[in-house]
Amino acid sequence: MMGSAGRKWLRDQSGAAAVEFAMLLPVLLIVLLGSITAFDMFRTAQSVEKATFTIGDMLAREREPLTPGRLNDMLVLMRNTVPTAHDGGLRISSFRMLNGTLQRAWWERVGNNVPNVPPVSERLPQIADGDSVLLIESFVPHPAMVAGFGISDMTFNAEAAHRPRFLPFIPFQR
Numbered sequence: 001m002m003g004s005a006g007r008k009w010l011r012d013q014s015g016a017a018a019v020e021f022a023m024l025l026p027v028l029l030i031v032l033l034g035s036i037t038a039f040d041m042f043r044t045a046q047s048v049e050k051a052t053f054t055i056g057d058m059l060a061r062e063r064e065p066l067t068p069g070r071l072n073d074m075l076v077l078m079r080n081t082v083p084t085a086h087d088g089g090l091r092i093s094s095f096r097m098l099n100g101t102l103q104r105a106w107w108e109r110v111g112n113n114v115p116n117v118p119p120v121s122e123r124l125p126q127i128a129d130g131d132s133v134l135l136i137e138s139f140v141p142h143p144a145m146v147a148g149f150g151i152s153d154m155t156f157n158a159e160a161a162h163r164p165r166f167l168p169f170i171p172f173q174r
Contacts, residue, residue: 005011009018013059013067014129015053024030029162033146036145036146037135037146038151040142040144041129041151041154042141044142044156047082048140048157048158049158051077051138051158052138054077054081055074055090055138056134057076058077059074059134059170060134060170061164061165061166062163062164062167062170063167065170066172067174068108068110068174069089072110074090074110076088078111078140083141084140084141085138087112087113087140087141088109088113088138088139088140088141089109089139090114090137090138091109091114091136091137092107092110092134092135093107093108093118093156094106094132094133094134094170095124095127096127096131097127097129097131098129098137099129099133100129102121103173104121105171105172107172108172111139113139113140113155114139117140120149123135123159124161125161130168131163132163132168132169132170134161134162136159136160137157137158138157138158139155139156139163140156141153141154141155141156142154142155
């Protein structure tokens with residue numbers, strides 16, 4: 001029934017590798033793009049964390065009251081440190097422990113995408129009576145390099161608590 005050309009065609013395996021590659025190519029591309037997206041998100045999260053700690057350390061070394069201009073300078077530093085932070089923001093807060101009671105002395109927002117709610121003091125380390133702590137929080141929205149696969153735009157946030165180094169308390173001056 002089948003001629004010699006048909007039997008020869010059925011036994012021919014010269015195109016098998018090309019067919020297998022064509023079947024695996026979409027899977028390989030998905031794995032590649034997913035890996036690149038995950039790496040980019042991890043790198044951005046680490047950059048946000050480093051910028052937050054750096055800003056906190058710089059503010060903890062201040063010897064004069066903080067001003068809106070100084071906080072804007074810190075926002076510029078964050079935006080220059082984190083490549084995708086052009087739409088990010090900071091929330092800087094000061095907490096004091098007076099007579100065994102934790103008090104929020106002040107908090108300021110600078111930039112975009114910062115929640116308009118007061119910072120939560122439960123995340124702070126223990127503070128000695130008469131001492132104070134600066135809480136620096138950063139919020140950086142980040143679009144996924146390749147959307148899909150359950151990953152889309154997200155906001156990275158980091159926080160760091162720093163004790164003022166040279167003053168018992170760093171005030172804020174408008």
